[in-house]
Amino acid sequence: MATNQYFNTTSFAPEQLLTENLVAESIQIHGQDMYYLKRTDVNEDTVFNESTITEFNDAFSIEMYIEDADGFQGEGDFLSKFGLEIRDQLNLIVSIKRWEEESTIVYPQEGDLVYWPLQDKTYEIKFVEDEVAFWQLGKRYVYRLSTESFEFSSEKFNTGIDEIDDIQQHTFVTVDLTLGTGTGEFTVGEIVYQGANFDSATATGTVETWNSGTKVLKLSNLTGSFAQNTNTIGRDSGANYLLGATQQIVYTENKTTDTTDGTSGQDTVFTGSSTNVEKVIDFTVGNPFSEDY
Numbered sequence: 001m002a003t004n005q006y007f008n009t010t011s012f013a014p015e016q017l018l019t020e021n022l023v024a025e026s027i028q029i030h031g032q033d034m035y036y037l038k039r040t041d042v043n044e045d046t047v048f049n050e051s052t053i054t055e056f057n058d059a060f061s062i063e064m065y066i067e068d069a070d071g072f073q074g075e076g077d078f079l080s081k082f083g084l085e086i087r088d089q090l091n092l093i094v095s096i097k098r099w100e101e102e103s104t105i106v107y108p109q110e111g112d113l114v115y116w117p118l119q120d121k122t123y124e125i126k127f128v129e130d131e132v133a134f135w136q137l138g139k140r141y142v143y144r145l146s147t148e149s150f151e152f153s154s155e156k157f158n159t160g161i162d163e164i165d166d167i168q169q170h171t172f173v174t175v176d177l178t179l180g181t182g183t184g185e186f187t188v189g190e191i192v193y194q195g196a197n198f199d200s201a202t203a204t205g206t207v208e209t210w211n212s213g214t215k216v217l218k219l220s221n222l223t224g225s226f227a228q229n230t231n232t233i234g235r236d237s238g239a240n241y242l243l244g245a246t247q248q249i250v251y252t253e254n255k256t257t258d259t260t261d262g263t264s265g266q267d268t269v270f271t272g273s274s275t276n277v278e279k280v281i282d283f284t285v286g287n288p289f290s291e292d293y
Helices: 011-028 096-102 274-280
Strands: 033-044 050-066 073-081 082-097 115-116 121-128 142-151 173-177 191-194 203-211 218-222 228-233 240-243 247-256 268-272
Touching: 011 050, 011 096, 033 173, 050 096, 050 115, 082 096, 096 142, 191 218
Parallel strands: none
Antiparallel strands: 033 050, 033 115, 050 082, 073 082, 082 142, 115 121, 121 142, 173 218, 173 247, 191 203, 191 228, 203 218, 228 240, 247 268
16 A cells, blocks of 8 residues: 555655754754864875875864763773773764765765864764664755774874864874985975885885984884985975985884973884884794883
8 A cells, every 4th residue: 555645754845954954953052063084095005905194184163963972982991902992982963964064075984083172082983874863754864973082093184273283293103314415305294205206105204394404304104114225205395315324213202292391201212223123123932022222
């Protein structure tokens, strides 16, 4: 038997519009202002289908409703064999109507980030459910974003919003390269590499600072291993300097700067050749995780 022709429950536009507006307004009343950060893959490995360099250069504000009103979901905070892990999960609801008004992105995507200013914390989107409240009146009104605490791994943040861009200052590894002969001026934020060309680079990094007087180049977002007796080239500036056999490589691991005296009490500096640096993790049978530094 067919449905009653006098009751339209799937395609009555005025009723759909009313519900859509009520949903958007309710999120604006009971939600929180969040920042959505779009992920950009700079150097994609087509063989393994993964990105070796990831940047977050764009962010926009939009209100979202926190579905978990009684606290975080997930495994929470626990000690594993790798140390303290935070597995807080957060389910967020965002209006499709408001999303289309504020964003140039078609829909939220896994791998992008959500920053919550109230908590000063960032969450990575693990899954986007677009069929929440299953087709009420024949239309979808919201996205549900399943997110988990973001684990920083040398991503580059350049959104122009200081509280977000500071994320990469909390924990990252940098390398100071004291270069030799060469020409040109590296620019802050550009990517430098070693290799025949950028696509086949054996090592890459992002310029944090460049001192043309001392020829010290500080890099972050490291991939691969910078080798001596090899030219280091700026992708945008074209600067080209030799990292000679006598030049110094200094690795600095910045874990935190929140010490009472204002110093970086947990920073660790590894100085010398790449061979000395590799002694920090010695994958031998007798001493797999040495502290020979």
